[in-house]
Amino acid sequence: MADVATAMADPSRLSMLCALMDGRAWTATELSAAAGIAPSTASAHLRKLLDGNLISCLSQGRHRYYRLAGSEIATLIETLMGVSMRLSPPYKCTTPVSLRKARTCYDHLAGEVAVSLYAFMEQECWLTPAGDDLTAEGLLRLKEFGAEMHLPAKRKIACSCLDWSERRPHLGGSAGAALLSAFERNGWLIRIQGYREVKFTDEGKRALRRFFKVEL
Template sequence: MLKNVGLLDDSDTLERSMAAVAAAISDFSRVKILCALMDGRAWTATELSVVADITSSTTSAHLSRLVSGNLITCLSQGRHRYYRLAGKDIAELLEKMMSISWHRISPVKTRIPSLLRIARTCYDHLAGEVAVEIYDFMVSEGWFNVDGISITLEGRKQFQQLGIVFDPKTRRKECCACLDWSERRFHLGGYAGAAFLIHCEQKGWLTRTQGFREVNITSDGKRAFKKLFNVGV
């Protein structure tokens, strides 16, 4: 009988872990902190207290809860401590929660800010209308295999022509279709998505503002996206 009880306890491990994650996310202030960290950068506790509109002591308690829940990590650099999402899987979880939550909000009561909908970051890759249209173009041109998690020879050739070379030693998924919470369609995620965002920044096609997920498409970027992907901005 005791042996069976032990087995039952072991079988509850996954459920208890899921409940712990849900509990860590359940607070409104912690949700605001996590959403702020979706820009992919590391933030100080002071910056997060401002965005969450809570006191420093309360912020410290919330950050400790999120760190212990393995949702965020703390980085020490000199006398400063920075916080960021624990990884891409956490960002994907939050993005899916945004998609589900937005579906339940009446469009009459609220609207997605236009700049946020046009282009924004989804952790370390590009999201929004522009990203979805670029991904649609890549798919139609055969850049990815049917499963959407690997790049074709044609796609690799096209990425190389853009100036994007993939690291063969990376352990990250090469590419994936990431569901865009505002568009309800897919944009490019994975290693390719992150590399593409970095490339766009380096080329001056877009700019990012510290502390915000909105992405500004430059005039050069508008011309490049139209020429390369037939995407108008």
């Protein structure tokens, strides 16, 4: 635990990790810009994150791309975001409105919309009482718009992920990832290049209203 904490314990490295929470692979140059540091300085920070097994590196041609080492690392970062905000009273959210509305949390949705989706799924019994799996009804409803689960999954089917800006849970796990993938395939949302923010299309807004009774 001390080794992991040491690897994260620097504002520049934390900025890089937060940037990678969009689930995509970034170059060292892009990460240095996100952290506001020189590329030469970024190399040393990336080495510490690699040594701490917090990120992985993929070489493709002459380029090297970095991404989070896995969903458990994303969960750790999201949890730390929530804890840090709870320890900073009085609470006043400074998150940009667009990010509060809808963003990615590694491979699933986060923000106000995602919190509303989770609340609806709980109310309609799409999730088991413990919130760690989908019910038969939930599996059926998700399949209606292409969010099919491929079982058995190596990770939890579903989990409650505390949303650090909304202070309420959104859907994580395999089901959360399947939901985001289906939304993208269906053209219901568009990722903003280089940011965690996502925007719902007009068709996506209609789909949210139809399937989840969520108004945007």
